[in-house]
Amino acid sequence: VLAEKEKEHLRDRNRSLWYFTISLTIALTASIVALYFSWIHRKLKVKNAHLSEEIAKTQWGFALSKELIADNSSAYEKLELLLTKNIKLIPDKVYYEFENSLKAQKEEYSQRLFSALTNIxxxxxxxxxxxxxxxxxxxxxxxxxxxxxxxxxxxxxxxxxxxxxxxxxxxxxxxxxxxxxxxxxxxxxxxxxx
Known part of the structure:
Protein backbone atom coordinates (compact mmCIF):
# COMPACT_ATOMS: atom_id res chain seq x y z
CA VAL A 1 0.00 0.00 0.00
CA LEU A 2 2.84 2.31 0.91
CA ALA A 3 4.66 1.49 -2.31
CA GLU A 4 1.43 2.10 -4.24
CA LYS A 5 0.99 5.48 -2.54
CA GLU A 6 4.63 6.38 -3.30
CA LYS A 7 4.09 5.37 -6.94
CA GLU A 8 0.95 7.53 -7.12
CA HIS A 9 2.80 10.45 -5.52
CA LEU A 10 5.68 10.09 -8.02
CA ARG A 11 3.19 9.92 -10.91
CA ASP A 12 1.56 13.17 -9.68
CA ARG A 13 4.95 14.86 -9.37
CA ASN A 14 5.88 13.60 -12.83
CA ARG A 15 2.64 14.95 -14.24
CA SER A 16 3.21 18.32 -12.51
CA LEU A 17 6.76 18.46 -13.83
CA TRP A 18 5.49 17.59 -17.30
CA TYR A 19 2.85 20.37 -17.15
CA PHE A 20 5.45 22.82 -15.87
CA THR A 21 7.84 21.91 -18.74
CA ILE A 22 5.07 22.28 -21.34
CA SER A 23 3.97 25.61 -19.81
CA LEU A 24 7.55 26.86 -19.76
CA THR A 25 8.06 25.83 -23.39
CA ILE A 26 4.83 27.55 -24.43
CA ALA A 27 5.80 30.70 -22.48
CA LEU A 28 9.27 30.78 -24.05
CA THR A 29 7.85 30.25 -27.54
CA ALA A 30 5.27 32.99 -26.96
CA SER A 31 7.99 35.35 -25.68
CA ILE A 32 10.17 34.68 -28.74
CA VAL A 33 7.21 35.23 -31.09
CA ALA A 34 6.25 38.42 -29.21
CA LEU A 35 9.83 39.73 -29.40
CA TYR A 36 9.99 38.95 -33.11
CA PHE A 37 6.71 40.76 -33.82
CA SER A 38 7.77 43.66 -31.59
CA TRP A 39 11.01 43.95 -33.60
CA ILE A 40 9.08 43.85 -36.90
CA HIS A 41 6.61 46.45 -35.55
CA ARG A 42 9.47 48.78 -34.56
CA LYS A 43 11.08 48.33 -37.97
CA LEU A 44 7.78 49.07 -39.74
CA LYS A 45 7.23 52.13 -37.53
CA VAL A 46 10.62 53.56 -38.56
CA LYS A 47 9.91 52.73 -42.22
CA ASN A 48 6.49 54.39 -41.91
CA ALA A 49 8.08 57.53 -40.44
CA HIS A 50 10.52 57.68 -43.37
CA LEU A 51 7.69 57.17 -45.86
CA SER A 52 5.62 59.90 -44.20
CA GLU A 53 8.61 62.21 -44.48
CA GLU A 54 9.01 61.35 -48.17
CA ILE A 55 5.29 61.90 -48.80
CA ALA A 56 5.48 65.28 -47.06
CA LYS A 57 8.50 66.25 -49.18
CA THR A 58 6.71 65.13 -52.34
CA GLN A 59 3.55 67.07 -51.46
CA TRP A 60 5.61 70.14 -50.70
CA GLY A 61 7.55 69.62 -53.95
CA PHE A 62 4.28 69.51 -55.91
CA ALA A 63 3.05 72.66 -54.17
CA LEU A 64 6.37 74.35 -54.91
CA SER A 65 6.33 73.25 -58.57
CA LYS A 66 2.79 74.57 -58.93
CA GLU A 67 3.83 77.92 -57.46
CA LEU A 68 6.98 78.12 -59.59
CA ILE A 69 4.96 77.36 -62.73
CA ALA A 70 2.24 79.87 -61.81
CA ASP A 71 4.74 82.53 -60.78
CA ASN A 72 5.74 84.99 -63.50
CA SER A 73 8.44 86.85 -61.58
CA SER A 74 11.09 86.21 -64.24
CA ALA A 75 9.10 88.43 -66.60
CA TYR A 76 8.88 91.05 -63.85
CA GLU A 77 12.61 90.80 -63.20
CA LYS A 78 13.39 91.33 -66.91
CA LEU A 79 11.08 94.32 -66.91
CA GLU A 80 12.78 95.60 -63.76
CA LEU A 81 16.19 95.33 -65.49
CA LEU A 82 14.87 97.29 -68.45
CA LEU A 83 13.42 99.93 -66.15
CA THR A 84 16.67 100.17 -64.19
CA LYS A 85 18.62 100.50 -67.42
CA ASN A 86 16.35 103.32 -68.55
CA ILE A 87 15.74 104.85 -65.13
CA LYS A 88 16.57 108.35 -66.33
CA LEU A 89 13.83 108.14 -68.96
CA ILE A 90 11.15 106.74 -66.62
CA PRO A 91 9.41 108.98 -64.12
CA ASP A 92 10.20 108.16 -60.48
CA LYS A 93 6.52 107.64 -59.70
CA VAL A 94 6.17 104.89 -62.35
CA TYR A 95 9.39 103.19 -61.24
CA TYR A 96 8.38 103.16 -57.54
CA GLU A 97 4.88 101.93 -58.37
CA PHE A 98 6.42 99.05 -60.29
CA GLU A 99 8.90 98.32 -57.50
CA ASN A 100 6.09 98.22 -54.92
CA SER A 101 3.97 95.89 -57.07
CA LEU A 102 6.97 93.56 -57.47
CA LYS A 103 7.50 93.51 -53.68
CA ALA A 104 3.79 92.77 -53.15
CA GLN A 105 3.95 89.95 -55.68
CA LYS A 106 7.00 88.41 -53.95
CA GLU A 107 5.25 88.61 -50.56
CA GLU A 108 2.16 86.93 -52.01
CA TYR A 109 4.37 84.20 -53.52
CA SER A 110 6.02 83.59 -50.14
CA GLN A 111 2.63 83.57 -48.43
CA ARG A 112 1.24 80.94 -50.83
CA LEU A 113 4.31 78.73 -50.43
CA PHE A 114 4.12 79.18 -46.67
CA SER A 115 0.48 78.08 -46.55
CA ALA A 116 1.39 74.95 -48.55
CA LEU A 117 4.22 74.34 -46.11
CA THR A 118 2.07 74.69 -42.98
CA ASN A 119 -0.34 72.09 -44.33
CA ILE A 120 2.50 69.54 -44.41
Missing part, protein backbone atom coordinates in the same frame (compact mmCIF):
# COMPACT_ATOMS: atom_id res chain seq x y z
CA UNK A 121 4.56 70.08 -41.24
CA UNK A 122 2.26 72.20 -39.11
CA UNK A 123 3.61 71.05 -35.71
CA UNK A 124 7.19 72.08 -36.48
CA UNK A 125 6.09 75.45 -37.93
CA UNK A 126 3.97 76.20 -34.85
CA UNK A 127 6.80 75.26 -32.46
CA UNK A 128 9.30 77.35 -34.41
CA UNK A 129 7.04 80.41 -34.59
CA UNK A 130 6.12 80.08 -30.91
CA UNK A 131 9.76 79.81 -29.84
CA UNK A 132 11.04 82.48 -32.28
CA UNK A 133 8.16 84.90 -33.03
CA UNK A 134 10.44 87.42 -34.77
CA UNK A 135 11.17 85.08 -37.73
CA UNK A 136 9.60 86.20 -41.00
CA UNK A 137 7.90 83.85 -43.49
CA UNK A 138 11.02 83.34 -45.62
CA UNK A 139 13.10 82.48 -42.53
CA UNK A 140 10.52 79.95 -41.35
CA UNK A 141 10.50 78.35 -44.83
CA UNK A 142 14.31 78.22 -44.85
CA UNK A 143 14.28 76.59 -41.40
CA UNK A 144 11.76 74.03 -42.68
CA UNK A 145 13.91 73.23 -45.72
CA UNK A 146 17.06 72.87 -43.61
CA UNK A 147 15.21 70.62 -41.16
CA UNK A 148 14.12 68.36 -44.03
CA UNK A 149 17.59 68.34 -45.65
CA UNK A 150 16.64 70.09 -48.86
CA UNK A 151 19.26 70.38 -51.57
CA UNK A 152 20.95 73.80 -51.61
CA UNK A 153 20.14 74.28 -55.32
CA UNK A 154 16.44 73.69 -54.65
CA UNK A 155 16.48 76.20 -51.80
CA UNK A 156 18.23 78.74 -54.01
CA UNK A 157 15.60 78.17 -56.72
CA UNK A 158 12.72 78.71 -54.29
CA UNK A 159 14.16 81.97 -52.99
CA UNK A 160 15.73 82.93 -56.36
CA UNK A 161 19.11 83.57 -54.76
CA UNK A 162 22.75 82.63 -55.37
CA UNK A 163 24.74 80.19 -53.25
CA UNK A 164 26.51 83.10 -51.50
CA UNK A 165 23.17 84.74 -50.70
CA UNK A 166 21.93 81.38 -49.35
CA UNK A 167 24.96 81.12 -47.01
CA UNK A 168 24.29 84.63 -45.72
CA UNK A 169 20.59 83.87 -45.13
CA UNK A 170 21.46 80.65 -43.33
CA UNK A 171 24.00 82.45 -41.14
CA UNK A 172 21.48 85.17 -40.22
CA UNK A 173 18.90 82.49 -39.41
CA UNK A 174 21.42 80.63 -37.21
CA UNK A 175 22.13 83.82 -35.27
CA UNK A 176 18.40 84.46 -34.78
CA UNK A 177 17.78 80.90 -33.57
CA UNK A 178 20.98 79.88 -31.77
CA UNK A 179 22.58 83.24 -31.00
CA UNK A 180 26.07 84.50 -31.79
CA UNK A 181 27.94 82.32 -29.25
CA UNK A 182 26.67 78.91 -30.45
CA UNK A 183 29.18 78.17 -33.23
CA UNK A 184 29.56 74.51 -32.23
CA UNK A 185 25.85 73.68 -32.63
CA UNK A 186 24.75 72.60 -36.13
CA UNK A 187 21.61 74.47 -37.21
CA UNK A 188 20.22 71.51 -39.20
CA UNK A 189 20.66 69.15 -36.22
CA UNK A 190 18.99 71.63 -33.89
CA UNK A 191 16.02 72.06 -36.23
CA UNK A 192 15.63 68.32 -36.84
CA UNK A 193 15.47 67.67 -33.08
CA UNK A 194 12.77 70.31 -32.47
Missing amino acids: DNNFIEKLQHKFPDLNIDEVMLAYMLRHEWDINDIAQVFRITFEAFKKRKYRLKIKILGVDNNKINLEDYLSKM
Whole structure:
Protein backbone atom coordinates (compact mmCIF):
# COMPACT_ATOMS: atom_id res chain seq x y z
CA VAL A 1 0.00 0.00 0.00
CA LEU A 2 2.84 2.31 0.91
CA ALA A 3 4.66 1.49 -2.31
CA GLU A 4 1.43 2.10 -4.24
CA LYS A 5 0.99 5.48 -2.54
CA GLU A 6 4.63 6.38 -3.30
CA LYS A 7 4.09 5.37 -6.94
CA GLU A 8 0.95 7.53 -7.12
CA HIS A 9 2.80 10.45 -5.52
CA LEU A 10 5.68 10.09 -8.02
CA ARG A 11 3.19 9.92 -10.91
CA ASP A 12 1.56 13.17 -9.68
CA ARG A 13 4.95 14.86 -9.37
CA ASN A 14 5.88 13.60 -12.83
CA ARG A 15 2.64 14.95 -14.24
CA SER A 16 3.21 18.32 -12.51
CA LEU A 17 6.76 18.46 -13.83
CA TRP A 18 5.49 17.59 -17.30
CA TYR A 19 2.85 20.37 -17.15
CA PHE A 20 5.45 22.82 -15.87
CA THR A 21 7.84 21.91 -18.74
CA ILE A 22 5.07 22.28 -21.34
CA SER A 23 3.97 25.61 -19.81
CA LEU A 24 7.55 26.86 -19.76
CA THR A 25 8.06 25.83 -23.39
CA ILE A 26 4.83 27.55 -24.43
CA ALA A 27 5.80 30.70 -22.48
CA LEU A 28 9.27 30.78 -24.05
CA THR A 29 7.85 30.25 -27.54
CA ALA A 30 5.27 32.99 -26.96
CA SER A 31 7.99 35.35 -25.68
CA ILE A 32 10.17 34.68 -28.74
CA VAL A 33 7.21 35.23 -31.09
CA ALA A 34 6.25 38.42 -29.21
CA LEU A 35 9.83 39.73 -29.40
CA TYR A 36 9.99 38.95 -33.11
CA PHE A 37 6.71 40.76 -33.82
CA SER A 38 7.77 43.66 -31.59
CA TRP A 39 11.01 43.95 -33.60
CA ILE A 40 9.08 43.85 -36.90
CA HIS A 41 6.61 46.45 -35.55
CA ARG A 42 9.47 48.78 -34.56
CA LYS A 43 11.08 48.33 -37.97
CA LEU A 44 7.78 49.07 -39.74
CA LYS A 45 7.23 52.13 -37.53
CA VAL A 46 10.62 53.56 -38.56
CA LYS A 47 9.91 52.73 -42.22
CA ASN A 48 6.49 54.39 -41.91
CA ALA A 49 8.08 57.53 -40.44
CA HIS A 50 10.52 57.68 -43.37
CA LEU A 51 7.69 57.17 -45.86
CA SER A 52 5.62 59.90 -44.20
CA GLU A 53 8.61 62.21 -44.48
CA GLU A 54 9.01 61.35 -48.17
CA ILE A 55 5.29 61.90 -48.80
CA ALA A 56 5.48 65.28 -47.06
CA LYS A 57 8.50 66.25 -49.18
CA THR A 58 6.71 65.13 -52.34
CA GLN A 59 3.55 67.07 -51.46
CA TRP A 60 5.61 70.14 -50.70
CA GLY A 61 7.55 69.62 -53.95
CA PHE A 62 4.28 69.51 -55.91
CA ALA A 63 3.05 72.66 -54.17
CA LEU A 64 6.37 74.35 -54.91
CA SER A 65 6.33 73.25 -58.57
CA LYS A 66 2.79 74.57 -58.93
CA GLU A 67 3.83 77.92 -57.46
CA LEU A 68 6.98 78.12 -59.59
CA ILE A 69 4.96 77.36 -62.73
CA ALA A 70 2.24 79.87 -61.81
CA ASP A 71 4.74 82.53 -60.78
CA ASN A 72 5.74 84.99 -63.50
CA SER A 73 8.44 86.85 -61.58
CA SER A 74 11.09 86.21 -64.24
CA ALA A 75 9.10 88.43 -66.60
CA TYR A 76 8.88 91.05 -63.85
CA GLU A 77 12.61 90.80 -63.20
CA LYS A 78 13.39 91.33 -66.91
CA LEU A 79 11.08 94.32 -66.91
CA GLU A 80 12.78 95.60 -63.76
CA LEU A 81 16.19 95.33 -65.49
CA LEU A 82 14.87 97.29 -68.45
CA LEU A 83 13.42 99.93 -66.15
CA THR A 84 16.67 100.17 -64.19
CA LYS A 85 18.62 100.50 -67.42
CA ASN A 86 16.35 103.32 -68.55
CA ILE A 87 15.74 104.85 -65.13
CA LYS A 88 16.57 108.35 -66.33
CA LEU A 89 13.83 108.14 -68.96
CA ILE A 90 11.15 106.74 -66.62
CA PRO A 91 9.41 108.98 -64.12
CA ASP A 92 10.20 108.16 -60.48
CA LYS A 93 6.52 107.64 -59.70
CA VAL A 94 6.17 104.89 -62.35
CA TYR A 95 9.39 103.19 -61.24
CA TYR A 96 8.38 103.16 -57.54
CA GLU A 97 4.88 101.93 -58.37
CA PHE A 98 6.42 99.05 -60.29
CA GLU A 99 8.90 98.32 -57.50
CA ASN A 100 6.09 98.22 -54.92
CA SER A 101 3.97 95.89 -57.07
CA LEU A 102 6.97 93.56 -57.47
CA LYS A 103 7.50 93.51 -53.68
CA ALA A 104 3.79 92.77 -53.15
CA GLN A 105 3.95 89.95 -55.68
CA LYS A 106 7.00 88.41 -53.95
CA GLU A 107 5.25 88.61 -50.56
CA GLU A 108 2.16 86.93 -52.01
CA TYR A 109 4.37 84.20 -53.52
CA SER A 110 6.02 83.59 -50.14
CA GLN A 111 2.63 83.57 -48.43
CA ARG A 112 1.24 80.94 -50.83
CA LEU A 113 4.31 78.73 -50.43
CA PHE A 114 4.12 79.18 -46.67
CA SER A 115 0.48 78.08 -46.55
CA ALA A 116 1.39 74.95 -48.55
CA LEU A 117 4.22 74.34 -46.11
CA THR A 118 2.07 74.69 -42.98
CA ASN A 119 -0.34 72.09 -44.33
CA ILE A 120 2.50 69.54 -44.41
CA ASP A 121 4.56 70.08 -41.24
CA ASN A 122 2.26 72.20 -39.11
CA ASN A 123 3.61 71.05 -35.71
CA PHE A 124 7.19 72.08 -36.48
CA ILE A 125 6.09 75.45 -37.93
CA GLU A 126 3.97 76.20 -34.85
CA LYS A 127 6.80 75.26 -32.46
CA LEU A 128 9.30 77.35 -34.41
CA GLN A 129 7.04 80.41 -34.59
CA HIS A 130 6.12 80.08 -30.91
CA LYS A 131 9.76 79.81 -29.84
CA PHE A 132 11.04 82.48 -32.28
CA PRO A 133 8.16 84.90 -33.03
CA ASP A 134 10.44 87.42 -34.77
CA LEU A 135 11.17 85.08 -37.73
CA ASN A 136 9.60 86.20 -41.00
CA ILE A 137 7.90 83.85 -43.49
CA ASP A 138 11.02 83.34 -45.62
CA GLU A 139 13.10 82.48 -42.53
CA VAL A 140 10.52 79.95 -41.35
CA MET A 141 10.50 78.35 -44.83
CA LEU A 142 14.31 78.22 -44.85
CA ALA A 143 14.28 76.59 -41.40
CA TYR A 144 11.76 74.03 -42.68
CA MET A 145 13.91 73.23 -45.72
CA LEU A 146 17.06 72.87 -43.61
CA ARG A 147 15.21 70.62 -41.16
CA HIS A 148 14.12 68.36 -44.03
CA GLU A 149 17.59 68.34 -45.65
CA TRP A 150 16.64 70.09 -48.86
CA ASP A 151 19.26 70.38 -51.57
CA ILE A 152 20.95 73.80 -51.61
CA ASN A 153 20.14 74.28 -55.32
CA ASP A 154 16.44 73.69 -54.65
CA ILE A 155 16.48 76.20 -51.80
CA ALA A 156 18.23 78.74 -54.01
CA GLN A 157 15.60 78.17 -56.72
CA VAL A 158 12.72 78.71 -54.29
CA PHE A 159 14.16 81.97 -52.99
CA ARG A 160 15.73 82.93 -56.36
CA ILE A 161 19.11 83.57 -54.76
CA THR A 162 22.75 82.63 -55.37
CA PHE A 163 24.74 80.19 -53.25
CA GLU A 164 26.51 83.10 -51.50
CA ALA A 165 23.17 84.74 -50.70
CA PHE A 166 21.93 81.38 -49.35
CA LYS A 167 24.96 81.12 -47.01
CA LYS A 168 24.29 84.63 -45.72
CA ARG A 169 20.59 83.87 -45.13
CA LYS A 170 21.46 80.65 -43.33
CA TYR A 171 24.00 82.45 -41.14
CA ARG A 172 21.48 85.17 -40.22
CA LEU A 173 18.90 82.49 -39.41
CA LYS A 174 21.42 80.63 -37.21
CA ILE A 175 22.13 83.82 -35.27
CA LYS A 176 18.40 84.46 -34.78
CA ILE A 177 17.78 80.90 -33.57
CA LEU A 178 20.98 79.88 -31.77
CA GLY A 179 22.58 83.24 -31.00
CA VAL A 180 26.07 84.50 -31.79
CA ASP A 181 27.94 82.32 -29.25
CA ASN A 182 26.67 78.91 -30.45
CA ASN A 183 29.18 78.17 -33.23
CA LYS A 184 29.56 74.51 -32.23
CA ILE A 185 25.85 73.68 -32.63
CA ASN A 186 24.75 72.60 -36.13
CA LEU A 187 21.61 74.47 -37.21
CA GLU A 188 20.22 71.51 -39.20
CA ASP A 189 20.66 69.15 -36.22
CA TYR A 190 18.99 71.63 -33.89
CA LEU A 191 16.02 72.06 -36.23
CA SER A 192 15.63 68.32 -36.84
CA LYS A 193 15.47 67.67 -33.08
CA MET A 194 12.77 70.31 -32.47
